[in-house]
Amino acid sequence: MRPQIQSLRADELEKARILIVEDQPGAMKLVQSLLRDMGITQIFSAGDGQVALAFLDECEGFIDAVISDLHMPKVNGLDLLRQERTVYPRMPFLMITGRDTADAVKAARDSGVTAFLAKPFSPAQLETKIEAMLRRASV
Amino acid sequence: MNELIRQGVAFRDLLFPTLHRDGRRVMLLLSGQPKYDAQGRLAGDIGSGTDITAHLRSQSELHQANNQLIALTRLLKENEARFRDFAEVSSDWTWETDREGRITHISDSLERSANIEAKAFVGLCSGQALRHHPEAELCVAPIMAARKALQPYHDVTLPLRTPTGEDLHVAVSGRPFFDEEGTFQGYRGTGRNITELVLNRQALARETALLNAILDNLGKGVAVYDAGQRLRVWNPSSQQLLEFPPGFLRIGRPWADVSQFHAGRGDFPDRAPSDLPEGAPPSQWNMPNGRIVQHRRNPMPEGGFVDTFTDVSQLISKEIQLRQAQKMEAIGHLTGGVAHEFNNLLTVIGGFARRAERRIDDRALVAESLSEVVHAADRAAELTQQMLVFARKQATTPELLRLADVLPGLARLLGPLPGETTELTIDASGSRGLVRVDRGQLTQILLNLAVNARDAMGPGGRLGIVTEDVRLPPGFAASHLGQGGGDYCRLTVSDSGSGMDETVRKHLFEPFYTTKEQGKGTGLGLAAVYGIVEQSGGTIDVASTPGEGSAFTLYFPLAPAEAPAATDAATAATPESELPLPATTATILLAEDEAAVRRPLASDLRAFGFSVIEAADGRHAVGLAQAYSGTIDLLLTDLAMPRMSGEEAASTLRQGQPSLKVVYMTGDATCLPNGEPRPAGAVLRKPFTDVELRKTVQQVLTPTGS
Numbered sequence: 001m002r003p004q005i006q007s008l009r010a011d012e013l014e015k016a017r018i019l020i021v022e023d024q025p026g027a028m029k030l031v032q033s034l035l036r037d038m039g040i041t042q043i044f045s046a047g048d049g050q051v052a053l054a055f056l057d058e059c060e061g062f063i064d065a066v067i068s069d070l071h072m073p074k075v076n077g078l079d080l081l082r083q084e085r086t087v088y089p090r091m092p093f094l095m096i097t098g099r100d101t102a103d104a105v106k107a108a109r110d111s112g113v114t115a116f117l118a119k120p121f122s123p124a125q126l127e128t129k130i131e132a133m134l135r136r137a138s139v
Numbered sequence: 140m141n142e143l144i145r146q147g148v149a150f151r152d153l154l155f156p157t158l159h160r161d162g163r164r165v166m167l168l169l170s171g172q173p174k175y176d177a178q179g180r181l182a183g184d185i186g187s188g189t190d191i192t193a194h195l196r197s198q199s200e201l202h203q204a205n206n207q208l209i210a211l212t213r214l215l216k217e218n219e220a221r222f223r224d225f226a227e228v229s230s231d232w233t234w235e236t237d238r239e240g241r242i243t244h245i246s247d248s249l250e251r252s253a254n255i256e257a258k259a260f261v262g263l264c265s266g267q268a269l270r271h272h273p274e275a276e277l278c279v280a281p282i283m284a285a286r287k288a289l290q291p292y293h294d295v296t297l298p299l300r301t302p303t304g305e306d307l308h309v310a311v312s313g314r315p316f317f318d319e320e321g322t323f324q325g326y327r328g329t330g331r332n333i334t335e336l337v338l339n340r341q342a343l344a345r346e347t348a349l350l351n352a353i354l355d356n357l358g359k360g361v362a363v364y365d366a367g368q369r370l371r372v373w374n375p376s377s378q379q380l381l382e383f384p385p386g387f388l389r390i391g392r393p394w395a396d397v398s399q400f401h402a403g404r405g406d407f408p409d410r411a412p413s414d415l416p417e418g419a420p421p422s423q424w425n426m427p428n429g430r431i432v433q434h435r436r437n438p439m440p441e442g443g444f445v446d447t448f449t450d451v452s453q454l455i456s457k458e459i460q461l462r463q464a465q466k467m468e469a470i471g472h473l474t475g476g477v478a479h480e481f482n483n484l485l486t487v488i489g490g491f492a493r494r495a496e497r498r499i500d501d502r503a504l505v506a507e508s509l510s511e512v513v514h515a516a517d518r519a520a521e522l523t524q525q526m527l528v529f530a531r532k533q534a535t536t537p538e539l540l541r542l543a544d545v546l547p548g549l550a551r552l553l554g555p556l557p558g559e560t561t562e563l564t565i566d567a568s569g570s571r572g573l574v575r576v577d578r579g580q581l582t583q584i585l586l587n588l589a590v591n592a593r594d595a596m597g598p599g600g601r602l603g604i605v606t607e608d609v610r611l612p613p614g615f616a617a618s619h620l621g622q623g624g625g626d627y628c629r630l631t632v633s634d635s636g637s638g639m640d641e642t643v644r645k646h647l648f649e650p651f652y653t654t655k656e657q658g659k660g661t662g663l664g665l666a667a668v669y670g671i672v673e674q675s676g677g678t679i680d681v682a683s684t685p686g687e688g689s690a691f692t693l694y695f696p697l698a699p700a701e702a703p704a705a706t707d708a709a710t711a712a713t714p715e716s717e718l719p720l721p722a723t724t725a726t727i728l729l730a731e732d733e734a735a736v737r738r739p740l741a742s743d744l745r746a747f748g749f750s751v752i753e754a755a756d757g758r759h760a761v762g763l764a765q766a767y768s769g770t771i772d773l774l775l776t777d778l779a780m781p782r783m784s785g786e787e788a789a790s791t792l793r794q795g796q797p798s799l800k801v802v803y804m805t806g807d808a809t810c811l812p813n814g815e816p817r818p819a820g821a822v823l824r825k826p827f828t829d830v831e832l833r834k835t836v837q838q839v840l841t842p843t844g845s
Contacts, residue, residue: 009437024483026515027483027487029487033491033494033511037504070241116298119486120482120489120490121486122493
C-alpha cells in the first residue's frame with residue numbers, strides 16, 4: 001500500500017534519484033525506509049560529505065535532489081551545500097538539522113539551501129518536504 | 140806561725156784566721172820578723188797585723204756584684220734578642236717618634252707586612268706618612284687627641300696609601316714614653332696591616348645588606364631557626380603574612396613559643412609542622428583574616444630549619460575558578476553530547492515507530508521498523524550506562540579476579556575487533572595477584588581501549604596488552620592523584636598508532652570529547668574507562684608520542700592474598716555457552732509494581748520453564764509467599780515499590796527461609812541494597828534483555844561450588 005501522493009505521480013517518484021548524506025546509521029536507514037515507502041526507488045547513500053561530493057562529481061547531472069545532515073565529520077552539510085552549489089545552483093537540497101547553531105542554519109540559508117528539516121522529524125514531515133522540493137523542481 | 144816565730148823566720152802578709160775577743164771570726168794579715176837580744180839570741184818577734192775581715196768581705200761582695208751584673212747583662216741580651224725575634228717575626232711593626240712626632244724608628248716588619256720600605260718613613264712626621272690618602276685626615280683625629288693629652292691609644296684604623304700608590308688599612312696603637320725625670324720623650328707603638336680584614340668586613344657588610352634587601356622585599360615569609368630551634372632570622376613578610384603581634388618575633392624566640400601561638404589561633408591545618416615527618420609536603424595554614432598561607436619547612440645541614448611562607452589565597456581561588464570553568468565546560472560537552480546523541484536516537488525511534496504505526500498491516504515493514512526501534516533503544520540504554528559509569532554511579536558487582544585468567548577469554552572477544560592486519564599480543568605471565576573489579580566493566584575497559592587503539596592505527600599496527608604485578612613506591616602519590624604506594628596489578632594497553640598531542644591528552648577523559656568522526660565514537664569511551672578505574676580504587680596513566688603510538692597504563696590495587704571465592708572461580712571458568720541447563724522446576728516470586736513491566740517478565744520467565752508467582756509490591760509478595768504451599772526458590776523483585784520495598788520484602792522472607800535467593804531489579808543505580816552478600820543479592824540493571832534475565836536467574840539458582 002502506497003501513501004497518497006496527490007501532486008506527484010508514481011512514475012515521477014520512481015524516476016527521482018535522491019542522494020542521502022548522513023553519518024548516523026540509524027537516521028540514514030530511517031530516511032531510506034521513508035523514501036522507499038513513498039515510492040522512491042533510486043536512492044543513493046553517502047556516509048559523509050566527502051563521499052557525497054566525490055559521487056556528485058563522478059555522475060554529473062545524475063542526482064535530482066540531495067538530503068543531507070548538517071552536522072557531519074570531515075565535510076559537513078554546509079560545506080557540501082556550498083561546493084555543490086558551485087556546480088548545481090538549483091538542485092533541490094534538503095538540510096536536516098539537529099543540535100545546530102543558529103549561525104550554521106543561517107549560513108545554510110545564505111548558501112541557497114532549498115529546505116530545512118529538524119530532527120526529530122515525523123515521516124509525514126519528511127515526505128512533505130521532499131514532495132514540495134521535487135514538485136518545485138519539476139515545474 | 141808560732142813555728143815560724145819559734146824558728147826565727149821572718150814572714151810577711153800571712154793570713155791568720157783567729158777568733159776575736161767578742162767571738163767573731165776575724166781574718167788578720169800578719170807580718171813579722173824575729174827580734175834578737177843583745178846576745179844575738181832570738182828574743183821574740185816584732186810584727187804588725189791588720190784586720191782584713193771587712194776588706195775581705197767587701198771584696199767578696201764586689202765579686203758577687205760583678206757576677207750579678209754579668210748575669211743581668213746576659214738576661215738583658217737574651218730579652219733583647221727575644222723581643223727582637225718577636226718584633227722581626229711579627230707581622231706587626233714597631234715604631235717610635237720623638238717629642239715632635241717625627242718617626243725615629245720603624246721596624247723592618249713594615250716592609251714585610253705592608254710592602255713599604257721602613258727607612259722611607261724614618262724622619263717623617265706621622266702626619267706626613269699618611270698624607271697621601273684622601274681620607275686619612277678624618278681618621279687621625281683620635282690619635283691627635285690622645286697625643287695632645289699624652290694618652291695612649293689603641294687600634295686606631297687608618298687608611299694608608301703606599302708610595303707605590305697601593306691603598307692599605309692599618310691599625311695603630313701607641314703610648315707616650317718619658318725619661319727618668321718624667322719628661323715626655325715621644326710615642327712608641329705598633330702598627331698592623333688590616334687591609335684584608337677591612338676588605339672582608341666590607342664585603343660581608345655588602346653581602347649582608349644584599350641579603351637583607353632580598354629578604355625585606357621578598358613576597359614570601361622566611362624564618363630561620365637554629366639547631367636549638369631558636370629564631371635566628373626572619374623577614375617583614377613573615378611578620379605580615381602570619382600576623383604576629385608587634386614585637387612577638389625576636390631573635391632567640393624558641394619555635395615552641397611560635398608553634399604554641401599558631402596552635403592557639405588555630406592556624407595549623409591538623410598537625411603542627413614539628414610533628415610532620417621530614418620532607419613532608421607543604422601544608423596550608425589558615426590565617427585569621429582568611430588568607431591561606433602555604434608553609435614549607437626545609438632542614439639545614441647543621442641542624443635547624445628554614446620555614447618559608449607563601450600566600451596562596453589568590454592561587455587557590457584561581458584554581459577553584461579554573462576547576463569550576465573546566466567543570467562547566469565538561470558539563471557543556473556532556474549536555475550537548477547527550478542532547479545530540481539522544482536527538483539522533485529519538486529521530487530514529489520516533490521515525491520508525493510512526494512508520495510502523497502508519498503501515499500497521501504491513502507485517503514485514505512493521506517488523507523491520509520495530510527492529511530499528513529496538514536497536515536505537517539499546518543504543519540509548521548503552522549510552523545511559525556509560526554516562527552512569529562516568530558519573531561513578533553504576534552499580535557494580537566487583538569480584539576477585541586474576542587478570543591472567545581473564546585476559547585469554549577477553550582475547551577471543553577482542554579477536555575480531557582489531558582488524559585483520561593488526562597484530563594482537565597478550566602477555567599476562569607477570570600477573571599472579573587478585574584484583575577486585577567488575578568483570579563486565581573490565582571487558583568494557585579493554586574493548587574501549589582496543590577500539591581506540593585500532594582506530595589510531597592503520598593496517599599492520601601492533602596492539603599489545605600486558606599485565607603484571609608491581610609494587611609502587613610511596614612517591615608514586617605525587618604524580619598520580621590520590622594513589623599511594625603499594626601492590627598493584629598493572630595493565631598496559633599499547634598501540635603503534637598515530638599517538639596524540641598534548642591538547643588531546645589533556646581532554647582525553649572528558650566526556651563527549653572525541654577526535655573521531657560523528658557516529659564512530661560517542662566521546663564516552665575513555666570517560667567510562669576513567670570512571671571504572673577510579674571506581675575500582677585504581678588509577679590510569681597515559682603516555683603518548685605523536686606518530687609513535689600510545690600506551691594506557693591502568694593500576695588496580697591488588698586484593699590481599701586469599702583464595703578467590705568459589706563463585707568467582709566458577710564464573711571465571713564457565714563460558715556463557717556452558718552454563719548448566721535451567722532448573723526448570725524452580726519457582727520464582729516476581730515482585731514488580733509496574734504491571735506493564737511485570738507481565739512480559741513473567742511470560743519470559745515462564746517461557747524459560749520457571750513457575751512464576753506475580754506480586755504487585757513487596758507486601759503483596761510477602762503475603763503470597765506465606766500463603767504458598769510449595770517452596771519459593773528465588774525472589775525477583777524491583778527495588779523501589781510502594782508499601783514495601785524489594786529489600787524489605789527480601790529480608791522479611793529470608794527470616795523464614797534463609798536460603799532464599801534474591802535478584803533485584805533497578806533502573807536507578809544510585810539506590811542499591813546495602814550489605815547484601817553476593818550472590819544472594821544479584822542485581823539486574825534496567826533495561827535488560829531477556830538473555831540477561833535468563834543468565835542472571837540461572838546463575839543465581841545454580842548451586843555454588845557445583
